[in-house]
Amino acid sequence: MTSPFRALGLALACSALALSIQSAHAEESAAKFSRESLLNKRVALESNDIDARVIRVRFPKGFKTPLHTHEGPGPRYVLKGKLKVEDDGQSHTYVPGDVFWETGKEMTVENIGRGEAEIIIFEMAAAKK
Structure with missing residues (x-):
């Protein structure tokens, strides 16, 4: 049998690990790829080359x-x-x-x-x- 203190310690460790994983995932999702158009202009050039x-x-x-x-x-x-x-x-x-x-x-x-x-x-x- 497992002692209540050992079970509580295991539950706390699991909770801390879950919070750590959530925090890492939140940081990872905050740094997402982004794309921003800075200039859009139609250009007619005098040459094909x-x-x-x-x-x-x-x-x-x-x-x-x-x-x-x-x-x-x-x-x-x-x-x-x-x-x-x-x-x-x-x-x-x-x-x-x-x-x-x-x-x-x-x-x-x-x-x-x-x-x-x-x-x-x-x-x-x-x-x-």
């Missing part, structure tokens, strides 16, 4: 690019910092997590934050033959 590039750009504090263009339009993703972008006559400010569409027309980018800024450029341009 496209060169796609992914470029990391770092801007020192206070840096401003001269007026320039890129070979192709595309989305830009801000990793860190605060950027003022003037593109095709319009001005916007972007911070980490923001995605914006660069037109490929004349533009400037200025780091107006307190430290280094960084973006990822996804560029789509007609393939060079």
Whole structure:
């Protein structure tokens, strides 16, 4: 026969194990896969053959690019910092997590934050033959 204290100890141990498993399952289900659309834009490109590039750009504090263009339009993703972008006559400010569409027309980018800024450029341009 099992003593009442031993049975109580076994019941408590089983309860603690069950609570531990529930807690682990709750933590596991809280960290689920997620998917979020950051930009959706229909694009008409002038060529069927496209060169796609992914470029990391770092801007020192206070840096401003001269007026320039890129070979192709595309989305830009801000990793860190605060950027003022003037593109095709319009001005916007972007911070980490923001995605914006660069037109490929004349533009400037200025780091107006307190430290280094960084973006990822996804560029789509007609393939060079």
